[in-house]
Every structure is written in C-alpha cells, then in structure tokens.
Amino acid sequence: xxxxxxxxxxxxxxxxxxxxxxxxxxxxxxxxxxxxxxxxxxxxxxxxxxxxxxxxxxxxxxxxxxxxxxxxxxxxxxxxxxxxxxxxxxxxxxxxxxxxxxxxxxxxxxxxxxxxxxxxxxxxxxxxxxxxxxxxxxxxxxxxxxxxxxxxxxxxxxxxxxxxxxxxxxxxxxxxxxxxxxxxxxxxxxxxxxxxxxxxxxxxxxxxxxxxxxxxxxxxxxxxxxxxxxxxxxxxxxxxxxxxxxxxxxxxxxxxxxxxxxxxxxxxxxxxxxxxxxxxxxxxxxxxxxxxxxxxxxxxxxxxxxxxxxxxxxxxxxxxxxxxxxxxxxxxxxxxxxxxxxxxxxxxxxxxxxxxxxxxxxxxxxxxxxxxxxxxxxxxxxxxxxxxxxxxxxxxxxxxxxxxxxxxxxxxxxxxxxxxxxxxxxxxxxxxxxxxxxxxxxxxxxxxxxxxxxxxxxxxxxxxxxxxxxxxxxxxxxxxxxxxxxxxxxxxxxxxxxxxxxxxxxxxxxxxxxxxxxxxxxxxxxxxxxxxxxxxxxxxxxxxxxxxxxxxxxxxxxxxxxxxxxxxxxxxxxxxxxxxxxxxxxxxxxxxxxxxxxxxxxxxxxxxxxxxxxxxxxxxxxxxxxxxxxxxxxx
Amino acid sequence: xxxxxxxxxxxxxxxxxxxxxxxxxxxxxxxxxxxxxxxxxxxxxxxxxxxxxxxxxxxxxxxxxxxxxxxxxxxxxxxxxxxxxxxxxxxxxxxxxxxxxxxxxxxxxxxxxxxxxxxxxxxxxxxxxxxxxxxxxxxxxxxxxxxxxxxxxxxxxxxxxxxxxxxxxxxxxxxxxxxxxxxxxxxxxxxxxxxxxxxxxxxx
Numbered sequence: 098x099x100x101x102x103x104x105x106x107x108x109x110x111x112x113x114x115x116x117x118x119x120x121x122x123x124x125x126x127x128x129x130x131x132x133x134x135x136x137x138x139x140x141x142x143x144x145x146x147x148x149x150x151x152x153x154x155x156x157x158x159x160x161x162x163x164x165x166x167x168x169x170x171x172x173x174x175x176x177x178x179x180x181x182x183x184x185x186x187x188x189x190x191x192x193x194x195x196x197x198x199x200x201x202x203x204x205x206x207x208x209x210x211x212x213x214x215x216x217x218x219x220x221x222x223x224x225x226x227x228x229x230x231x232x233x234x235x236x237x238x239x240x241x242x243x244x245x246x247x248x249x250x251x252x253x254x255x256x257x258x259x260x261x262x263x264x265x266x267x268x269x270x271x272x273x274x275x276x277x278x279x280x281x282x283x284x285x286x287x288x289x290x291x292x293x294x295x296x297x298x299x300x301x302x303x304x305x306x307x308x309x310x311x312x313x314x315x316x317x318x319x320x321x322x323x324x325x326x327x328x329x330x331x332x333x334x335x336x337x338x339x340x341x342x343x344x345x346x347x348x349x350x351x352x353x354x355x356x357x358x359x360x361x362x363x364x365x366x367x368x369x370x371x372x373x374x375x376x377x378x379x380x381x382x383x384x385x386x387x388x389x390x391x392x393x394x395x396x397x398x399x400x401x402x403x404x405x406x407x408x409x410x411x412x413x414x415x416x417x418x419x420x421x422x423x424x425x426x427x428x429x430x431x432x433x434x435x436x437x438x439x440x441x442x443x444x445x446x447x448x449x450x451x452x453x454x455x456x457x458x459x460x461x462x463x464x465x466x467x468x469x470x471x472x473x474x475x476x477x478x479x480x481x482x483x484x485x486x487x488x489x490x491x492x493x494x495x496x497x498x499x500x501x502x503x504x505x506x507x508x509x510x511x512x513x514x515x516x517x518x519x520x521x522x523x524x525x526x527x528x529x530x531x532x533x534x535x536x537x538x539x540x541x542x543x544x545x546x547x548x549x550x551x552x553x554x555x556x557x558x559x560x561x562x563x564x565x566x567x568x569x570x571x572x573x574x575x576x577x578x579x580x581x582x583x584x585x586x587x588x589x590x591x592x593x594x595x596x597x598x599x600x601x602x603x604x605x606x607x608x609x610x611x612x613x614x615x616x617x618x619x620x621x622x623x624x625x626x627x628x629x630x631x632x633x634x635x636x637x638x639x640x641x642x643x644x645x646x647x648x649x650x651x652x653x654x655x656x657x658x659x660x661x662x663x664x665x666x667x668x669x670x671x672x673x674x675x676x677x678x679x680x681x682x683x684x685x686x687x688x689x690x691x692x693x694x695x696x697x698x699x700x701x702x703x704x705x706x707x708x709x710x711x712x713x714x715x716x717x718x719x720x721x722x723x724x725x726x727x728x729x730x731x732x
Numbered sequence: 733x734x735x736x737x738x739x740x741x742x743x744x745x746x747x748x749x750x751x752x753x754x755x756x757x758x759x760x761x762x763x764x765x766x767x768x769x770x771x772x773x774x775x776x777x778x779x780x781x782x783x784x785x786x787x788x789x790x791x792x793x794x795x796x797x798x799x800x801x802x803x804x805x806x807x808x809x810x811x812x813x814x815x816x817x818x819x820x821x822x823x824x825x826x827x828x829x830x831x832x833x834x835x836x837x838x839x840x841x842x843x844x845x846x847x848x849x850x851x852x853x854x855x856x857x858x859x860x861x862x863x864x865x866x867x868x869x870x871x872x873x874x875x876x877x878x879x880x881x882x883x884x885x886x887x888x889x890x891x892x893x894x895x896x897x898x899x900x901x902x903x904x905x906x907x908x909x910x911x912x913x914x915x916x917x918x919x920x921x922x923x924x925x926x927x928x929x930x931x932x933x934x935x936x
Contacts, residue, residue, distance in 0.1 A: 171898045171911070179750075273754075277761045344765055344772070348765045351759065351764060352757040352761045353753045355754050358756065379771065382773070385776060385779075386776055386779030386780060393872070394872075399875070399876065401783055401869065406868045407793040407797070407868050407869035407870060408791070409783075409786040409790060412782065684749065684750035687751065689754050
C-alpha cells in the first residue's frame, strides 16, 4: 500500500470514503438477504446507511480518531510531539489540528462559507418573492430553498461561528495554554463540514432537498422524499459537534483558569460561553432524539408519530422545541458576551453591574427550559399549558432587560469610540431591543394566534438572529480580527459595511412586520396582489444586504492578506488575550499569568487585571508595558 | 484560506512545549468531561422517556396493548446479571489500585461476559417477544428505549473488551489506570440507566 494511503490525510480519507460506500452496499444487501426482502438492492436503504457511515469513514481516514485508537489499545502515544499543533502554512488548516487558535479560525472561516451559501439561498428566495406568481422555482423547490437557508444559517453558521470565536479567544482570556481536550476539539470542528456538505448535497437527492422547514415537523418529515434524511442525519453531526465543543468549554473553564481568576473575575464572554455550554449539553440531546424518532419512523417502520397506531404527533414538537427554544439562547448568549467585552473597552468604563450580568445569564439558562411550548400556541396542544408558558416567556424578558440596561449604563458618560466593532455593537443593541419587543408581543397568546405563520414571525426571527446575533458576530469578528490574523482590517470599509448592512437590514425586515400583521403567510412561494409593492421593496433591500456582505468579504480577505500589522493590544483592552502578541505565540503564554483583579476596570486608578512575570498588564498598546494604571490614556 | 500565509510566519518558533496549565479545580478534567457527557446521555434517554410517556399517558392508549405483555421475570434476571457486572467491574478497579493482577484480569473478564450475556438475553427477548416496532406505537417505544439502551451496552462492551484485552496483556498499573476508570464510569452509568428503563417499561 502506498505511503499516502497509510498516512492520515485527504488521500486516505478519500479511499476510506469509497470503502464506506462499499460497506453501505454490503450492509444493506446483506441485511436484506437475511431478512428475505426483495429486491436485494434498494437505493434508499443504501443511501441511508451511507449518510451515516461514510462520514465516519471520512473522519477515520482524515485521522480524527488515530490518537484515541492508539491510546485505547495501549499503543505508545506521543503527547509531547506537537506536530499536529499550530499552523505551519495555509495547508495546515485543511487537516485536523489540535491548536485551539487554528481550530478557531477553521470554525470561523467554515461558518462564514456557510453564511454565504445560506445568504445566496436567501437571495434566491427574495428573487422568487419579488413579484406575485411563479418566477423561476416551483413551490417544492421554494420550500427547499427556505429550509436549507434556515438549517445552514442556524446549525452551520450562528451556532458554530460563536463556538469558533470563543475557541480562539476563550483559552487566551482565562490564561490557558489550550482547550482541555484538544483532539476532541479537532473532531468537533471536522463534524461541521460533514454536516454542512450533507445539507447542501440534499439538493441533488431524488425528489429535491428537504423542504419541511428547519423545524422538520412530523408527520410532514416522515413522508417527505429522501432529501429529508440529509437534514435528519446532518443535524446529528452538527449536534454532536456542538455537544463536544460545549463539554470542552465547560471543562476548560472549570479546570484551566489562571491562578487568581475566580469565577467573578472571568470576562463576561467566558461567562456567556459557560452558560451557553450548559444549555448545549442539556438541551441538544433532545434535537438528536427528535431526529432519531423521525429516522426510525422513516427507515424501520416505527410508529412514533403515526396516530392510527397510537403514536403522538405533537410529541415531536414538544421534544423539538425543548431543544430549539434553548437553542435561541445558544444563538444569543455568546453574542451577549461579545457585546459586554466590546462595550467596556470602547466606552473605557467598567461593565455596569458585572455580577448581575453573570447572574442574568444563568437566569436565562434556567428560564430557557421553561418556555418551549410558546412555539406551539396554535398547534392544538393541551390548552392549560398555554398561560403558564405565556407567563414564563414574559418573565424571561426580565434578565434580558437587565442586560440591556446594564449595557446602556456602561455606555453612560463613557468616552465612546465609534469604530466598526462599536457600531455593530450599538446596532445590535437597538435591533435586538426591537426584536425582543416583538418577541414579548409574540409571547401574548391572542397576538400569536393572529400573526402565527405570517411574515411577522419572519420579521421577529430576523431581528433577533440577524439584527441580534449576526451583528454581534460581525462586531466580534472585527474586534478580534487583529488578534486572530495579526493584521488590521480597513476601518473605512468596515464602517461602510456597517451602514449598508444596518440600512438594508431594516429596509428588508421592518416592512415584514406590516405585511405580517396584514396576514401574508410565510413559507409560501406565492402571495396576493395586495402585498406586491412591499415585497418588491423587501426584495430590493435584501439584494442590498447581500451586496453589503461582499464589502465584508472583500475587507476580510484583503486585510488578512495585506492589511497593516496589528499591535498586540490595538484597543487598549485589559483582558488577557490582548496581552500577548498578535497573533499569539504557538502555546499562548511563556508562563501562565496571574490574575489579581476584575477584567473591566477601565478608568479605575491603580486597578490591574493580570500580572505577567511580575509586571502588571496594562491597557496600553505595548506587549509588556511599564506598570501604569488601567485605562490611563496612552494612545 | 490563502490569506493564512502571513499568519504562519508570525508564530513564535522558539517554543518547544506549552506551559503547564494552572489547575483551577480539584476535579480531574477527564472525569468532569465524562460526567458532562453522561449528562448529555441522560438527556437523550429523557427525550425517549418523553416519547414513552406521551404515547402511554397523553395518547390515552390501551396499556399494555393486547399481545404486548413483557417477560418481567426474565428481564428481571437479566437486570441482576447487568447489575452484577457493575460489581465485578468495581472489583477489577479496586484490584488494579491494590496491584492485584489476578483480580484485574478476572474482574474484567467476568464483567465482559456478564455484559455480553445481558445483550444476548435482550436479543433473544426481541426474537421471541411476538411484536415488532412497526406493529404499534407501544412496540415503537419499547424497541426505541430498550434498543437505545442496548446500543449503549454494545458501545460499553466495545470499550470493556479493549480494556479486558489490555489487562491480559499486562497494561495498567497501580499508578496508571485511567484507561480503566473512564470506561468504568460509562459502564456504571449504562447499568444505572437500565434500572430506570426496566422499572419504567417492565414494572410500572
């Protein structure tokens, strides 16, 4: 056997995938022969097994499991060999790597790739909806477009991009040399392209892509064509990835903090990811189970959702939303963390009510599990669940409100620096408040009954996920771009990106409130004449939003290739990740820093957050400046 | 991704290893990771129990449906077999800590045999039980829950099989037995979960 096929890597992965396909054929034909089914060769059955097994063969071939196989069998492992740690060239990013900084960049770049794919699908959706009647896709293809759009952007963009940003900065922030389980971290990343590729490939499945929305309600999903299983199985890989990452974050935060970094000296981004990870570990298994049920019903003839056989259709929605409501906090809490970091640095003030900010995160985690049925007010479930769910949903706005007011108080009388990260942060504040208010409106049963399944829902979800989460993602990417790449981005293009996004985003989604209240149903390819003018406006604005993301892409690529070199601490921030070079050295720290104070003491005379080798960290631009007080104007 | 080129060159190259991470908790990271993983696993089971109770209680189906009487006694004996495997595993773990090689080998071997017996009895039950998951929702939740548990037993057996072979090859010592501890926690979890599954499905 040639060496390239024995070494972990892409050749072995490709060969392994062919093996996996052969295995799927063998297993399917073998099982059908034993059970006496006719015909022996069934394409759907082979495809189903291949969807599950080929990714594993791929990951084994790529070498994601090599170390564990050696470890479990007691073969000599070489933990001191750091050959798989750190990037040696751009090629390193295409192999499993144990360096959290490499994995963070892999995560972020991959997620943004899926953002552009998902955004492109949104452009197609808006092109179809630009005028009433059928433009260029039939209704089934249209259903496929919005289903893949939502699934990619939720499971392969927003959730993993936060995990990617945190992967990069979180170990640095708490003074750890890496994550607790670097190899698990590498595996979590490589599950993502698997899941995303699977969802995109569903367009080539017989019968078209999955077209049941990202919620994939049973029994619609039970009877959908084969493309549905690309979602059912793809979500399992994405879910496994986020559980593994969450577990990794929790262990890292609990066991690897620098000396002196007590829980209440942790930056709020760390708190946010701690809370998010708790949600992921507890809730994500439920979406896995809901898709297991669908898969068992579809492939082995189970009757979980067949009412005629005693199954329960609504059970799917309960199990699904028990994950997917906490999931909206999984998609938001890390953004809260990013916002807290940026607001303190850019306002040169301590975060107002630091402890309440931390506690409100935990309150959201706890309350997040008590509100799932507000997605089901019109589903025909037991009526007595509705009012308790309405009340808890209204209550969950309280900890969120605490955060909003704390951020406003943080900015109050601060010395605001209105650069791109700060603009996106403030854009987030306004847009998220609007999305939050329509959320509280939607918690009210009478209003929900009126606007359920209209564009009002579409407007709400995009105000919280685009105006909320995506704005914090942009803010975070601009904020940590110098740290991650060692280059500065172009501030002018950044501001242009913000204003284009902000204006076109509002022009796209604000009118949806209006046509939603007027009754335009969502998830339908056609609509009544009366909505034509608004929809044309929305479509044009949506194309503007699409163009604004090209400004972002150009800025990122061009600045990464040829931007000016970044200082180690361009924002004069106090947290630990800015005290090392940009990008950080391969093992983060020469020696682990000691933490002696809170992370946000901007403008507090004499306050120090961390001490590196005896010298206190500063908010100055240098790497190891002389001991000055925090926040003293040095720029 | 091409743009990553300048990044690589900027890395410090004079480091040869990471600084030792500070231990901010007395809990062993591997142990904590396993416990969190088990929390996730419990939630998978919780989702299947949700399905079970929705179909049994909310669905107001006849319970048990005609022809779905379960072999409570056989499964009870099987439960005893699985639980005793936890004891023998504990024996193996204590033995390795005391440097007792025989106890380690015998304990692991017995544990593996008991686990395999449990799985075989379960398969035998499937063959003779007289209904399939495709017959009705009761069948679906029965096969769903016991099958989910059986899959966990199977994975646990794979792990224990590796540990057993290794213990016969002379691996593990008084000081280094983490390869035995971590799969051990998983196996105990699988056993405890079976008590819940058995009680819910067979008894109440």
